[in-house]
Amino acid sequence: MSHAPPDFFNQSQQRITDALKGVVATEDATVSAALTDASLYSADNGGKRIRPILLQAAALAIGGESDDMRLDAPACAVELIHSYSLIHDDLPAMDDDDLRRGKPSLHRAFDEATAILVGDGLQAKAFELLACAPGLSAQQRVSMIEALSVAAGCAGMVGGQFIDIQSTDCTISITQLQNMHSLKTGALIKASLRIGGIAAAANDAQLQALDTFGDCIGLAFQVVDDILDVEGDTATLGKTSGKDTEANKPTYVKLLGLAGAKAEAQRLLESALDALESFGDSADALRDIARYIVQRDH
Amino acid sequence: MSHAPPDFFNQSQQRITDALKGVVATEDATVSAALTDASLYSADNGGKRIRPILLQAAALAIGGESDDMRLDAPACAVELIHSYSLIHDDLPAMDDDDLRRGKPSLHRAFDEATAILVGDGLQAKAFELLACAPGLSAQQRVSMIEALSVAAGCAGMVGGQFIDIQSTDCTISITQLQNMHSLKTGALIKASLRIGGIAAAANDAQLQALDTFGDCIGLAFQVVDDILDVEGDTATLGKTSGKDTEANKPTYVKLLGLAGAKAEAQRLLESALDALESFGDSADALRDIARYIVQRDH
Numbered sequence: 001m002s003h004a005p006p007d008f009f010n011q012s013q014q015r016i017t018d019a020l021k022g023v024v025a026t027e028d029a030t031v032s033a034a035l036t037d038a039s040l041y042s043a044d045n046g047g048k049r050i051r052p053i054l055l056q057a058a059a060l061a062i063g064g065e066s067d068d069m070r071l072d073a074p075a076c077a078v079e080l081i082h083s084y085s086l087i088h089d090d091l092p093a094m095d096d097d098d099l100r101r102g103k104p105s106l107h108r109a110f111d112e113a114t115a116i117l118v119g120d121g122l123q124a125k126a127f128e129l130l131a132c133a134p135g136l137s138a139q140q141r142v143s144m145i146e147a148l149s150v151a152a153g154c155a156g157m158v159g160g161q162f163i164d165i166q167s168t169d170c171t172i173s174i175t176q177l178q179n180m181h182s183l184k185t186g187a188l189i190k191a192s193l194r195i196g197g198i199a200a201a202a203n204d205a206q207l208q209a210l211d212t213f214g215d216c217i218g219l220a221f222q223v224v225d226d227i228l229d230v231e232g233d234t235a236t237l238g239k240t241s242g243k244d245t246e247a248n249k250p251t252y253v254k255l256l257g258l259a260g261a262k263a264e265a266q267r268l269l270e271s272a273l274d275a276l277e278s279f280g281d282s283a284d285a286l287r288d289i290a291r292y293i294v295q296r297d298h
Numbered sequence: 299m300s301h302a303p304p305d306f307f308n309q310s311q312q313r314i315t316d317a318l319k320g321v322v323a324t325e326d327a328t329v330s331a332a333l334t335d336a337s338l339y340s341a342d343n344g345g346k347r348i349r350p351i352l353l354q355a356a357a358l359a360i361g362g363e364s365d366d367m368r369l370d371a372p373a374c375a376v377e378l379i380h381s382y383s384l385i386h387d388d389l390p391a392m393d394d395d396d397l398r399r400g401k402p403s404l405h406r407a408f409d410e411a412t413a414i415l416v417g418d419g420l421q422a423k424a425f426e427l428l429a430c431a432p433g434l435s436a437q438q439r440v441s442m443i444e445a446l447s448v449a450a451g452c453a454g455m456v457g458g459q460f461i462d463i464q465s466t467d468c469t470i471s472i473t474q475l476q477n478m479h480s481l482k483t484g485a486l487i488k489a490s491l492r493i494g495g496i497a498a499a500a501n502d503a504q505l506q507a508l509d510t511f512g513d514c515i516g517l518a519f520q521v522v523d524d525i526l527d528v529e530g531d532t533a534t535l536g537k538t539s540g541k542d543t544e545a546n547k548p549t550y551v552k553l554l555g556l557a558g559a560k561a562e563a564q565r566l567l568e569s570a571l572d573a574l575e576s577f578g579d580s581a582d583a584l585r586d587i588a589r590y591i592v593q594r595d596h
Contacts, residue, residue, distance in 0.1 A: 093410035112391035124451030138436035153422030
């Protein structure tokens with residue numbers, strides 16, 4: 001199995017980056033140009049765009065078309081939530097990270113106040129995009145907003161980051177570690193899949209299958225991140241490798257050992273693929289992305 | 299005219315504070331208890347609740363009932379956005395304020411990381427509340443989310459705070475000052491009124507009248523804040539008085555003088571009342587609140 005991202009992945013990445021820049025750049029003269037510049041800096045960050053790509057692949061699995069323009073706004077919305085979380089996580093009071101994907105993190109390239117405000121603004125923009133998403137019914141839009149807001153908030157991403165910060169220098173169990181990552185990373189990945197499903201009018205059983213797939217690849221994603229933090233080098237990762245070990249954060253590698261963590265990632269991949277059993281070939285993009293998440297080298 | 303808040307104001311305040319605590323407290327076992335505690339600290343902050351009260355009064359003006367339970371979720375949503383903005387504004391990298399309404403600001407009572415995350419979580423919760431608001435159509439809910447997200451973002455509150463921080467130690471014109479406050483304070487006040495109007499099924503002309511009223515009282519609110527920053531004392535204000543002068547921030551009092559600022563507040567009050575001309579007695583609560591905003595002493 002190749003380590004290269006699947007074709008679907010490469011095609012979607014550029015489309016999403018272009019759409020994101022369009023969303024963040026504004027013609028509105030009341031908006032400060034300096035604030036727009038800082039927002040664009042974060043949009044053009046070379047991210048993998050895994051969440052919006054999963055959103056598109058989920059719509060495809062349900063019978064939609066991945067290049068359906070109605071997916072653009074929701075795809076940007078989930079990526080904006082992810083981008084804002086990285087900006088805030090990098091702040092000195094949080095993970096204090098100077099480097100993000102090979103470039104200075106936003107508070108280093110600008111300043112802390114700008115980083116806090118750009119993050120806050122991107123979160124608001126995500127919900128604006130969903131509220132105004134063209135071609136979707138009002139009911140689809142509120143269902144998407146519900147999924148994204150819950151995933152982004154204290155019962156999701158924010159709650160997971162809080163537990164992560166609190167558990168630095170602590171010994172936690174594998175169950176606690178999984179809960180933390182389910183919230184911090186898993187919730188938004190799961191919401192991205194669900195939002196793609198909602199866009200393609202998935203039924204409850206299909207949404208449930210996407211949720212299960214999301215649970216598995218969300219955790220797999222984090223297990224692989226922990227493995228790469230130990231095995232990767234800073235140049236390939238685009239962030240400081242060994243950072244989690246240095247900060248004395250709990251990781252899968254610490255709890256399971258390197259071989260144990262790799263076996264866990266493989267087990268999660270298989271469970272993810274099992275969850276898609278009832279889907280036909282239309283879910284092949286989802287299957288490819290799941291394999292890529294586990295086999296990537298950065 | 300008395301300086302006391304109108305009856306409507308007092309009745310609504312307690313209802314909103316109770317509803318907010320209910321919203322922020324969660325039964326969800328995956329949410330960290332420490333994060334919930336910090337969120338509750340911010341909900342129980344003795345705020346005036348002007349935005350949710352305006353939302354209720356706007357619904358009343360359109361023919362709704364101010365104690366309609368369908369207003370509770372939207373009322374909490376606008377207050378949560380306001381609360382999160384105060385938490386982030388108080389951070390050391392922003393206004394660096396240790397005191398908020400007579401109590402330690404959130405990052406002083408807890409820590410900076412908690413303050414960033416609580417703010418982020420409250421913003422997400424605001425949109426979740428609107429997406430799930432009972433008794434309102436999906437179209438009403440997406441219209442509310444559109445209004446709130448635009449008002450909260452870079453073309454609104456976040457953009458205004460960014461300009462505010464950039465203009466410290468700068469000389470700016472009265473037009474620039476008004477633009478800054480229209481974004482920073484006015485946008486959310488205007489959105490609160492509009493959301494109350496949407497809840498009561500206002501027509502476009504009525505929403506337009508509420509917008510004009512909101513523009514005037516939003517600015518009036520800020521002019522009075524600047525006056526109180528000079529005239530008030532720390533005990534009555536519950537925050538450090540003279541703070542804006544000390545930080546060398548542009549204010550209406552600096553640009554217009556104390557007497558000029560007072561005349562401007564009065565002029566804005568009259569324009570606000572004019573905007574309500576086509577409304578009958580049902581808009582009396584809005585009129586009372588407008589007078590209170592201009593005549594309050596804290």
